[in-house]
Amino acid sequence: MRMRLALGVLMALIFCAPTNLPAQESGGVNAEKRVPPRFKMFAWGNYDYRVAEDVGSDVPSRGFSVPFLRLVAKGHVSDRVQYVASLQGDFLDSAKPIDVFADLNLAPWLKLRTGQFKYAFDLAATTNGHARPLTDLAFITNAVAGSMAGKGIANSPVGSFRDRGASLLGVGRAGDWKIRWALGAFQGNSRSAENNSTLGFTANLKLEPIKDLTLNSSYMTTDTANDSVSTTKDYEALTLGAVIKHNQLFARAEYLRGERSEGAVQQVVSGFYVLLGFRVSDNIDLLARYHEMKDEKFAPTSDSARGYDFGVRYFLQRMGRWSGTSIDLAYYGRDADVGFQGMKALNIPKSTPISAKDAGGVVALTIRIRG
Numbered sequence: 001m002r003m004r005l006a007l008g009v010l011m012a013l014i015f016c017a018p019t020n021l022p023a024q025e026s027g028g029v030n031a032e033k034r035v036p037p038r039f040k041m042f043a044w045g046n047y048d049y050r051v052a053e054d055v056g057s058d059v060p061s062r063g064f065s066v067p068f069l070r071l072v073a074k075g076h077v078s079d080r081v082q083y084v085a086s087l088q089g090d091f092l093d094s095a096k097p098i099d100v101f102a103d104l105n106l107a108p109w110l111k112l113r114t115g116q117f118k119y120a121f122d123l124a125a126t127t128n129g130h131a132r133p134l135t136d137l138a139f140i141t142n143a144v145a146g147s148m149a150g151k152g153i154a155n156s157p158v159g160s161f162r163d164r165g166a167s168l169l170g171v172g173r174a175g176d177w178k179i180r181w182a183l184g185a186f187q188g189n190s191r192s193a194e195n196n197s198t199l200g201f202t203a204n205l206k207l208e209p210i211k212d213l214t215l216n217s218s219y220m221t222t223d224t225a226n227d228s229v230s231t232t233k234d235y236e237a238l239t240l241g242a243v244i245k246h247n248q249l250f251a252r253a254e255y256l257r258g259e260r261s262e263g264a265v266q267q268v269v270s271g272f273y274v275l276l277g278f279r280v281s282d283n284i285d286l287l288a289r290y291h292e293m294k295d296e297k298f299a300p301t302s303d304s305a306r307g308y309d310f311g312v313r314y315f316l317q318r319m320g321r322w323s324g325t326s327i328d329l330a331y332y333g334r335d336a337d338v339g340f341q342g343m344k345a346l347n348i349p350k351s352t353p354i355s356a357k358d359a360g361g362v363v364a365l366t367i368r369i370r371g
Contacts, residue, residue, distance in 0.1 A: 039075035043371040044068070044130040045089075048328075050346045054360030059345050059352050066092050067348050068129040072099075080105045084117075091350045098160065103169075114166040120182035120204035121145050121218045122239045122254055124273075125161040130370045131323040133250065133277050134311050136332055136347050138291035140271030143342065144256040148188045148200045149224045150235030153342030154293065154305055156349035159190030163200065178208035188222030198223045212246040216254075234261040245321065250277035260297075269295040273307075282318070287311040287330075295340075302339025305356070307332060319370055328366040334359040 046068040052061045069089040076082050081104055088098035101115030118126055122145045124137055139154035146157025165186030172179045181204060188200025200222030207215045218239050225233035241254030257270040271293030278286045289309040296303060311330035318324040332347050336356035344351040347362040 037076055037078065039073065041071065041073045043071045044128075044369060045070065046129065046135055046366055046368050048135070048364050048366035050348070050362055050364045052345050052347070052360060052362045054358055059354055059358070061345065063346065063351075065346065065348060065350065066090065067135065067350075070098070070129075071095075098162065109172055110168065110170045112166065112168055116162060116164045117167075118161050119148065119163055119165075119184050119186060119202045119220065120167065120169075121161070121202060121220060121237075122256060123214075123216050123241045123243055123252060124254065124275075125157070128323075130368060131320065133275060133285070133287050133313075133322055134289060134309055134330055135328065135364070135366055135368070136309070136330070138271075138273035138275075138289065138293075139305050139307060139342070140256050140269075140273060140291060140293040141254070143269050143271075143293055143295065144237050144258040145239070147190050148186060148202075148220060148222045148235065149190060150222075150237070150258055150260045151190070154336075154340075155342060155344040155347055155351075163187060163190060165199070167202070176209070180206040180208075186222075189224050197225070212244055214243045216241045216243075235259070236261075248279040250279075250321070251275070267296040269293065269297070283315045285313040285315075285322075287313070295342075298337075298340055302337045302356070305334070305336035305340050305343070305359075307334055309333065317370075324368075324370050326368045328364070328368060330364045330366070331361055332364065333361045 045066060047066050049064050050062060067090060071087045072084065074084045081102060083102045084099055085097065086099035087095045089095045097116070099117050101113055101117040104112045106112055120126060122141060124141045125145050129135065142157045143152045143154055145161055146152025147159030148163050149159065151158040163186035165184060167182050167184035170181045182202065184202040186200045186202070188198065200220065202218065202220040204218040216239070221234065221236045223234050235258065237256065237258040239254055239256045241252065243252040253272065253274045255272045257268065260267045271291065273289055273291030275289040276287070280286055287310065290307070292304065292306040294304045309330065309332050311328060313326045313328045315324050315326045334343065336343060336359050338357050340356040343354050343356060343359040345354050
């Protein structure tokens with residue numbers, strides 16, 4: 001396990017050696033123009049109404065929710081130090097920190113990030129909620145990438161794709177190819193726990209061979225067993241993906257695979273998704289996604305789930321390609337083997353768990369506000 005990580009580290013360092021660095025920016029160590037201290041705040045949130053079909057008579061089948069509500073503060077302390085602090089009020093729970101980290105610029109091509117933040121792994125989850133084409137993530141993204149300890153399930157990432165630790169983030173070029181990489185060391189037991197006895201590690205490599213194409217590959221590993229317990233409790237995961245953004249067309253596909261090991265028991269969870277988006281006009285986007293997953297935690301006849309998702313976004317104000325203030329209408333079609341677990345009634349983490357036989361479709365009308 002550690003040999004594979006070491007190999008990934010070596011490859012990243014070889015590929016990203018600063019033999020052909022990008023132009024020096026104001027955040028560099030030797031920058032001529034110093035950045036004065038500055039601070040800004042902004043907020044964003046999603047508010048939606050959902051209706052689920054065929055979830056059983058004793059389960060709430062509709063309701064209002066606030067799946068995302070964030071207040072973000074960010075700024076520069078100096079030309080070398082930046083910081084971000086974000087408060088989460090998702091589902092109107094008590095506000096609590098979700099992202100708290102600082103970046104130290106070590107060189108024009110390298111920075112060190114420390115604190116609690118999203119680890120660099122897949123393409124979908126590292127996109128902020130206000131900029132996701134569809135608000136709900138694919139089952140396999142939640143299950144494999146949601147927690148470094150491998151605790152994610154189809155409708156809940158459990159660890160929110162975050163952990164506490166440090167990461168080196170680099171950028172460079174190899175000819176015409178733009179290269180970004182990240183190497184991280186984390187507590188490996190999500191943002192809600194402090195008691196992991198060992199570290200978890202991540203390695204990420206993004207390649208941009210041409211302007212509109214990004215290729216992504218990542219690996220992460222962690223051992224969450226306590227020092228006083230002899231049985232190992234490992235989790236390893238990898239992903240390969242690509243995203244194309246060309247004129248009005250957007251396409252993204254990823255394969256994800258995780259393996260849980262506890263003693264002699266090994267369980268593989270794997271799957272993929274394909275997401276397509278088309279910008280019809282300055283105000284309207286059309287979206288479609290197919291995704292599926294298989295989890296060996298369940299019996300062979302009960303280990304698979306699939307999703308068929310469709311959406312329309314009407315932008316009141318765009319901010320970039322996908323972010324902004326919009327009104328969204330989406331249908332999340334769900335199908336799973338009888339006995340499969342991890343589904344929620346309204347397709348969001350805080351809703352009621354349901355059995356796979358009751359996992360019908362969900363219609364969501366969402367207002368996204370980006371301040």
